[in-house]
Amino acid sequence: MISMLDILTSDLLRYPLIIAVLIGLTAPVVGTYLVQKRLSLLGDGLGHVALTGVAVGWLVGAWLAATPADLLAIPGALAASVIGAVLIEYVREISHTSRDVALAILFYGGIAGGVVIIQLAGGTSQNLMGYLFGSLSTVTRLDTVIALVLAVVVLAIGVGLSGLLAAVTADDEFARAAGLPVRTVNILIAVMAALTVTLSMRIVGALMVSALMIVPVAAAQHLVVGFARTMRTAMVIAVLCAVGGLLITVYVDLPPGGVIVLLTIAVYVAALVVRSLLAARRSRPAGGPGPTAADAAPVAARGPSHR
């Protein structure tokens, strides 16, 4: 049996645990702005682009004969996702065509670029699996340091400037009239998303990064009101799920990314149930003078609280 002490003293587990906490703190911060802007899929798009970056990093590493071969994978992912983020913000601004098409192209291009370039680098698409679905075995000290730096940047912007970012994402027109730097804010949010994707993909995987941005926020929306409280609640949920999911995989041989994401979805469902229960309870006294059983029935039937 592995004790908590073993986990904290073993580099193999300590690094992923640190990164899990960082993912839990950063992903919902970015996610709050993405949900607000109705750009929930941006994280997915950037995850795919980051995959191309991993392959490019691998290719450059091969040229430089770097050891291990994937030494430059994460820096590559960082560069690619930041470039992708700025590019999509630019495309969104100059072309008023539908942004979901731009996102779709990002998805396909990212995956296709990844599998083609990894082959050129002398690897196979098998090498990409760890980045697609996440794994614990690949986390190095360098990864942890990079993740720490990225997390500090994301939190400094996302939490430090939350008033400005929330104002711009909530009401673009008011923000422009107030003289706020609307374009800078939009780019900052996209870049924050890119940094979060990079720091999360090792453990959670490029295909599932976005879930940690979006699902905890969606769960928090069922539990609290107000922008700041939604963000804080989502951060608590995500940290608990990321650390909890990781610890489960220490004891049971399961992929960490999948377990973490399933946990967040479980919290979302639980939040939904809690809200329905509260709404059902609240609607009873507020239901006017003496609601009949027939009046109350449709309300009860809608909630999972039906007894």
Added chain:
Amino acid sequence: MSAGDGAGDGPVVEIVGASVSRAGQRVLHDIDLSIERGELVALLGANGSGKSTLLRAAVGVLPLESGTAHLLGRPVSQGRAHDGLGYVPQESADTGSIPATARETVASGLLSARRWWPSARDPRVDAALEAVGMADLAGRPITRMSGGQRRRVMIARALVREPELLVLDEPFSGVDVPTQQLIADLFRELSARGTTLLVVLHETGPLTDDISRAVVLDHGRMVHDGPVSERPHLDPGHGHPEDAAPLDECLGQEIHPA
């Protein structure tokens, strides 16, 4: 307030030869508009006449195709031009999917090109909520409010900036009569204190006697700039004779066709 802060004695709003196109079609033609400090100017016209477009171009939300716009003595493209401006946009259908509370919304009005850290606990936020009679609902998300309550929160967000110039787009639309009176009283008080107001109105309504000047647009051109009583009646689209319909008959019904 920042009296004499670079704005000087010149006009508060100065628009010269302004034209605006949207989707390749010209919707404003060669507009000249100058507003002096302390005026209460109503911008009138039928739906689609371009009054909201003019307002949005004046505050820098829409780009001008030609011409120039100055606010408080500075070009609107400049960040500092917006410092003394309080803007209340038209009721928007999309307030984001994570509703802010009234307090958070009003606090965002404290932001400017140079001030990026507002505080929801700033006493000015409470004062602004108090001024519009919304202090009791400070913690409520704006999506769980009536149209009139939300309107008042948006006005508070503009007031918290302590603006020299207040620009409002249809502040009475979808607002019940008592709230209209409350808002009109507030405007009179601000006007008496020297705040300049530029208001897009569908009906002159409770402000009829307070408007110092009416500007009327028709198909993107200015057709009147002078006293309210002398404005031309060009409003055929709404089926009631001008001034004959009491205000409360038009209330509650949203009058946007599209």
